[in-house]
Amino acid sequence: MSLRVAGTRALAGLFVALVTALGPDTALGGPRVGVSWSNFQEERWKTDERALREALEAAGGRYLSADAQSSSEKQIADLENLIARGAEVLVVLAQDADAIRPAVRSALAEGIPVIGYDRLIEMPGVLYLSFDNVEVGRVQAREIQRQRPTGRYVFIKGAATDPNADLVHAGQLEILQPAIDAGRIEIVGEQYVDGWLPEQAQRVMEQILTRNDDRVDAVVCSNDGMAGGVLAAMRAQGLAGIPLSGQDGDHAALNRVARGQQTVSVWKDSRTLGRRAAEVALHLAAGEPVPGTTSFRRRPDSPVVEAILLAPEPITRERLGVVIDAGWVSRDTVCRGVGDDAPAACR
Numbered sequence: 001m002s003l004r005v006a007g008t009r010a011l012a013g014l015f016v017a018l019v020t021a022l023g024p025d026t027a028l029g030g031p032r033v034g035v036s037w038s039n040f041q042e043e044r045w046k047t048d049e050r051a052l053r054e055a056l057e058a059a060g061g062r063y064l065s066a067d068a069q070s071s072s073e074k075q076i077a078d079l080e081n082l083i084a085r086g087a088e089v090l091v092v093l094a095q096d097a098d099a100i101r102p103a104v105r106s107a108l109a110e111g112i113p114v115i116g117y118d119r120l121i122e123m124p125g126v127l128y129l130s131f132d133n134v135e136v137g138r139v140q141a142r143e144i145q146r147q148r149p150t151g152r153y154v155f156i157k158g159a160a161t162d163p164n165a166d167l168v169h170a171g172q173l174e175i176l177q178p179a180i181d182a183g184r185i186e187i188v189g190e191q192y193v194d195g196w197l198p199e200q201a202q203r204v205m206e207q208i209l210t211r212n213d214d215r216v217d218a219v220v221c222s223n224d225g226m227a228g229g230v231l232a233a234m235r236a237q238g239l240a241g242i243p244l245s246g247q248d249g250d251h252a253a254l255n256r257v258a259r260g261q262q263t264v265s266v267w268k269d270s271r272t273l274g275r276r277a278a279e280v281a282l283h284l285a286a287g288e289p290v291p292g293t294t295s296f297r298r299r300p301d302s303p304v305v306e307a308i309l310l311a312p313e314p315i316t317r318e319r320l321g322v323v324i325d326a327g328w329v330s331r332d333t334v335c336r337g338v339g340d341d342a343p344a345a346c347r
Contacts, residue, residue, distance in 0.1 A: 030060035031285035033278070034087025035117075036078050038095035039070040042196070042225050043250045044270050045093070048118075051274030052091070061282055070195055072099035079103040083112060089281045091115045096161040097122065113284035117277055120163040120298065120305075127284070128296055128307040129277055131268040133164045137171020137222075139314045140245035143264035144218050145176060145185075147243040151217030154189040154208055156230055158196045158222045163298060165192060168222045168247075176220070188212050193226055202229035209237055218243040224253035224265050231261055249315060249323055254334050257317055258343050267313045267323055276308065320345035 033056055040046055053063045064085050068075035072095045080103060082090060090107055092114060094100055101123065104114055108125045116128045144153075155172065158165030179185040189208035193201045201221070209216060214237045221227045224246035234240055240261055246253050247266035256262035283290045296307035315323055320343055324331050335346035 030062055031088050031282060032062045032064055032086050033089045033091060033281045033285065034064045034079075034082030034085065035066075035091040036075055036082060036093065037065065037067050038075065038093045038119075040067060041070065042223075042248070043252075044248045048093075048270040048274040048277075051271040052277050053274075055275040055278035056281065059278065059282055061278065061285070068095050070095060072096040075100055076103045079107065083107060083110065087112065088285045089113050089115070091117045091277050091281055092121065093117045094119045094121055094162070097163060098161065113281075115277060115280060115284070116305075118164070118273065120167070122163060122298065122303055122305065124303050124305065126305060127280065127290065127293070128305050128309075129273065129280060130164070130307075130309060131273065131312045132309040133167035134171040134174070136247050136266045136268070136312050137168040137173075138175050139171075139266045139312060140168075140220055140222070140247065140264060141172040141175035143314060143316060144220050144243045144245050145179065147263055148218040149179070150184045152186050152188045152212070152215055154205070154216055154219045155187065155191070156201055156204065156219060156221040156226055157190070157192045158226075159194055160192040162196070165196075165222060167298065172220050172222075188216060196223055196226060198225045198229035200229070201226035202233045205230045205233035206236075209233060209239075214239065216242065219245070221245050222247065224248045224250035224262075227253060227256070227262055227265075231256065247312070249328060251329050251333050254315065254320065254323060254329055255336055257315060258320055258334050258338050258346055260317070260341070263316065265315045267315045267328070268310070269313075269326070269328065271328075272310060276310070280308065317343040 056063050064082055064087055066078035068078055075095050107114055114126045116126050118130045120128050157169050191204050193204055219230055221230050227244055227246035243263045245264050249265050249267035253262055253265045280290050292308055293306045295304050297304050320334055323329050324345055338346050
């Protein structure tokens with residue numbers, strides 16, 4: 001064997017040994033983007049993940065991920081682990097934006113850019129990427145008020161630990177406060193729901209119905225998963241069909257809209273959000289300015305953060321064709337079980 005061949009083989013062996021010792025996450029490749037998901041309990045997060053990962057890998061990036069399983073403690077550990085695995089940018093869907101502040105602060109101190117994905121992390125230096133959540137609330141309130149301009153209303157809000165819950169509710173109040181002040185709308189129940197969990201929303205709604213002897217005319221509910229729980233509580237009392245809102249374009253919710261069991265789902269095409277997250281992460285990894293950002297402040301006393309806010313779309317019975325034509329959901333899924341009074345998209 002020649003010395004040249006022997007030397008080449010030795011170098012190849014050294015490379016393999018080095019990669020093996022360092023682990024697959026540090027092998028040669030494009031920028032490493034660490035993504036910390038709060039959970040995958042809601043239908044939409046798998047859709048977000050698929051779009052983000054495909055866009056990132058198509059552009060030459062490397063996808064590292066962790067599932068916090070609805071635990072703030074695990075998410076903190078996950079973020080530390082993603083950094084240890086060589087993440088050059090972090091994309092964080094926060095379980096509790098306040099609880100993970102120390103881990104986010106550590107990442108920023110190490111020069112690792114952080115993107116607050118869909119949920120606001122109110123820290124200077126963290127880029128907020130989401131849909132316009134205030135507009136989500138406005139859309140929900142407009143559609144519910146259109147169906148029931150007066151009456152006894154309930155607000156089912158998201159998690160108290162998620163700033164987005166307050167942003168959505170702020171949008172709802174923008175629309176409804178004049179009618180509340182004028183006495184045309186009476187608020188007979190208002191409550192946050194831990195973790196945005198459907199089963200928790202069902203229990204909350206059951207309690208509200210009990211306190212009000214089932215006298216509820218409309219429910220402004222902040223997302224589709226919780227709307228499913230609310231509907232279960234209302235159905236048990238023979239109240240299915242009163243105006244009910246949601247958001248996310250969950251397939252089950254779109255079927256409820258078609259069947260007249262939910263008034264509106266505010267569609268936020270999470271494929272677009274996932275792809276945009278990959279694009280932003282690659283800009284940050286390269287040290288480049290991110291196009292399309294704006295300054296955002298939740299309240300007058302809140303810190304200003306850079307933000308990219310995408311526009312949501314209302315999906316009512318009249319607009320179900322929008323999500324079908326976009327390939328978000330099949331016509332069969334939307335129209336399953338509809339009766340004689342089928343929406344146009346199901347005829």
